[in-house]
Each structure stands twice: as C-alpha cells, then as structure tokens.
Amino acid sequence: MAGERQGRRYPQNLQGVLQLAVDAGSAEEQAPPTLEPMSEERKTWLREALSDICKGQMDEVEQMKRCLELLRVEEPNTQREDEDEEDDREAAFETLTELCDNLDNARDLMTLGGLDLCVSRYLGHEQGGLRWRAAELIASCSQNMPQVQLYLLNIGTLPKLLEMTDSDPNPTVRVKALYAVSSSVVSMGMVQQLVSVLQTPHSPFHEHVLGALCCLVEDCPEGLKDCRDPAVGLDVLLKQRSKELQGKEECEEELDFCERLRTMCFTGQQPEDNGMDR
Known part of the structure; x- marks a missing residue:
C-alpha cells in the first residue's frame, strides 16, 4: 500500500500538496509508523510544487506593482486624457x-x-x-x-x-x-453622517443610503447599536419617511429598506428594555 502511494503522481500545485498530506495522514492511521526514505522523484516534485506556490504569490505582488506603476504615471497636460490610457x-x-x-x-x-x-x-x-x-x-x-x-x-x-x-x-x-x-x-459618527444625508431634501439617491444602512445593521453589531441610539433620530426619520412613500410605486424599494431597518433596529426593542427594568 505504501509502495502504491509512493508511486502515485500528484498535480504540481497546491491541491497536489494538500492531497499528498492527506494521503500521508491516512497511511499513518491505517498502519504502524514506518520510516521510508522519500524517493528522489518525490523530493523533486515537492520542491517544484512548493516553488510554484511561492512563485504564484510573488507573481501577484509583481502584478500589483506593475498596476501601481501605471496608475502613478503623470497624466498628459491635455484637456482630456487619451482614451487608450484611460482604458489601461x-x-x-x-x-x-x-x-x-x-x-x-x-x-x-x-x-x-x-x-x-x-x-x-x-x-x-x-x-x-x-x-x-x-x-x-x-x-x-x-x-x-x-x-x-x-x-x-x-x-x-x-x-x-x-x-x-x-x-x-x-x-x-x-x-x-x-x-x-x-x-x-463603523467608526464613531459614520451612522450619524449617513442619517444626515437622509435628512437632506428627498432624492432617489436616498434609496442607496438606506441600503447601505441595512448592510451595516446586518453585518456589524456596532452599526446596529449606533442606529438604535435615540440621539441619531433614525426611528423617527424612518416612520416619517415610510408615511411619505406610501402609495408611490416608484419608491417601493426605498420603502422596503425603511421597513427592513425599522424591523431590524426597533421592532421588539422596547418590550425587551421594559423586561430588563423589571
């Protein structure tokens, strides 16, 4: 069995290295440990596979350096940058x-x-x-x-x-x-700044701001905490905005964001607080 594994050929990449490790671990579980010299072919394969893995990572760093060199080049003093350069x-x-x-x-x-x-x-x-x-x-x-x-x-x-x-x-x-x-x-004041954008005269762009707040609440506990802060005034704003958007077909998605935010941030919050007070 050991001889069969010794002669097996693995892909010369990360997957091949991992498969070699898995097979080696399985062999140790199935039989008493034995010391077998690694064949020269296996040593060569392992060295080349590990070299390719490291080279691949290095190549990515070099790619980033080349991209940054291009982006750092001073732009021509023309009214409009050459389209080919912009594409690059x-x-x-x-x-x-x-x-x-x-x-x-x-x-x-x-x-x-x-x-x-x-x-x-x-x-x-x-x-x-x-x-x-x-x-x-x-x-x-x-x-x-x-x-x-x-x-x-x-x-x-x-x-x-x-x-x-x-x-x-x-x-x-x-x-x-x-x-x-x-x-x-979610730094101090970020939620407040997003809410301040919602307090400007209404525009279709507010839909995207509400969407961003939904992402923050869903993905970050600190974002949820900031949205619930009474000083931010988000609860009142969402109630008012929901009333304004009712019946407006073009604002259905924005209304949905408002209702999602209210549900995630404020539904059931007060009863929980009262229970803690008791």
Missing part, C-alpha cells in the same frame, strides 16, 4: 480589485502605497470610470480587514466617500462609494 488605468484597477479579494494582497497593496494613491488621486479624478473603480478597490480591500479599515480611516477616506455618495454627478460612482462606506469600519 481602468484595466489596472480591475486587476487590483480581483487580486485584493485575497486578504494578503489587500494588506500588501496598503504597504505598497496603493490605497494612498486611490484616495489622494483617484477618488477625485475627473473621469467617472476611474473614480468608481477606485472606490470599488477600497471596498474590496477593506472587507473583513480591520488593519486596512483603520488605515483608511486615518488617511481621511471616509469623509471623501461620504461626499461622493452625496454629490457625485455619476450614479455609478455614488453606488460604489456607498459600497466602500458599508465595507469600511
């Missing part, structure tokens, strides 16, 4: 966003200065396609990454994103900025 920058952002689904890559991008570049140059870029891709990359990097979230907070990212959600003329930019906000840490 958009492609660089898309590559970075895909790579940063990996948490290690997101951390590396922060170390390489990529997040600083996004915030300082591209959140305010004149091309909407680059603005929303920068916001999307920030969202991808900050999900489930407290270290990255704190870093973004410290370099002043949140106020810029909130300004984009409130006033950017491009609707895709506003949605992506909200996505980045909801993916970031």
Whole structure:
C-alpha cells in the first residue's frame, strides 16, 4: 500500500500538496509508523510544487506593482486624457480589485502605497470610470480587514466617500462609494453622517443610503447599536419617511429598506428594555 502511494503522481500545485498530506495522514492511521526514505522523484516534485506556490504569490505582488506603476504615471497636460490610457488605468484597477479579494494582497497593496494613491488621486479624478473603480478597490480591500479599515480611516477616506455618495454627478460612482462606506469600519459618527444625508431634501439617491444602512445593521453589531441610539433620530426619520412613500410605486424599494431597518433596529426593542427594568 505504501509502495502504491509512493508511486502515485500528484498535480504540481497546491491541491497536489494538500492531497499528498492527506494521503500521508491516512497511511499513518491505517498502519504502524514506518520510516521510508522519500524517493528522489518525490523530493523533486515537492520542491517544484512548493516553488510554484511561492512563485504564484510573488507573481501577484509583481502584478500589483506593475498596476501601481501605471496608475502613478503623470497624466498628459491635455484637456482630456487619451482614451487608450484611460482604458489601461481602468484595466489596472480591475486587476487590483480581483487580486485584493485575497486578504494578503489587500494588506500588501496598503504597504505598497496603493490605497494612498486611490484616495489622494483617484477618488477625485475627473473621469467617472476611474473614480468608481477606485472606490470599488477600497471596498474590496477593506472587507473583513480591520488593519486596512483603520488605515483608511486615518488617511481621511471616509469623509471623501461620504461626499461622493452625496454629490457625485455619476450614479455609478455614488453606488460604489456607498459600497466602500458599508465595507469600511463603523467608526464613531459614520451612522450619524449617513442619517444626515437622509435628512437632506428627498432624492432617489436616498434609496442607496438606506441600503447601505441595512448592510451595516446586518453585518456589524456596532452599526446596529449606533442606529438604535435615540440621539441619531433614525426611528423617527424612518416612520416619517415610510408615511411619505406610501402609495408611490416608484419608491417601493426605498420603502422596503425603511421597513427592513425599522424591523431590524426597533421592532421588539422596547418590550425587551421594559423586561430588563423589571
């Protein structure tokens, strides 16, 4: 049996290494431990497989460096950037966003200065396609990454994103900025700032703000706590907004967000508090 495993050929990748480990563990459970020399073929395979795994990770870092080099190039002093160059920058952002689904890559991008570049140059870029891709990359990097979230907070990212959600003329930019906000840490005052956006004259954009609040409440206990704070006034605002939207077919989704928020934040809260008082 051991000879059969010794002669087995495994894929030369991470899956192959894992399968080798599983088979080795199974062999130890099924038979008394024996010391068998590893064949030269097996040693060579293992070295090459581990080398390929490390090389793959290194290649991703190199890809990020190349993308950042392209994004750091000064833009031409023309009225409008060459379309080919804009396409290249958009492609660089898309590559970075895909790579940063990996948490290690997101951390590396922060170390390489990529997040600083996004915030300082591209959140305010004149091309909407680059603005929303920068916001999307920030969202991808900050999900489930407290270290990255704190870093973004410290370099002043949140106020810029909130300004984009409130006033950017491009609707895709506003949605992506909200996505980045909801993916970031729930810092002191963030819920309050989102609620303050809802207190401005009503617009279709408020639907997206309510959607972001729903995400915060569902995914983060601190977000739920902040929404329940009476000083924020969200309960009163939601009741009033629900009344205003009743019967308006074009506002059905916004009304649904209002009702979901009220249910998640306030339904049953008072009876629970009364029970605790007793």
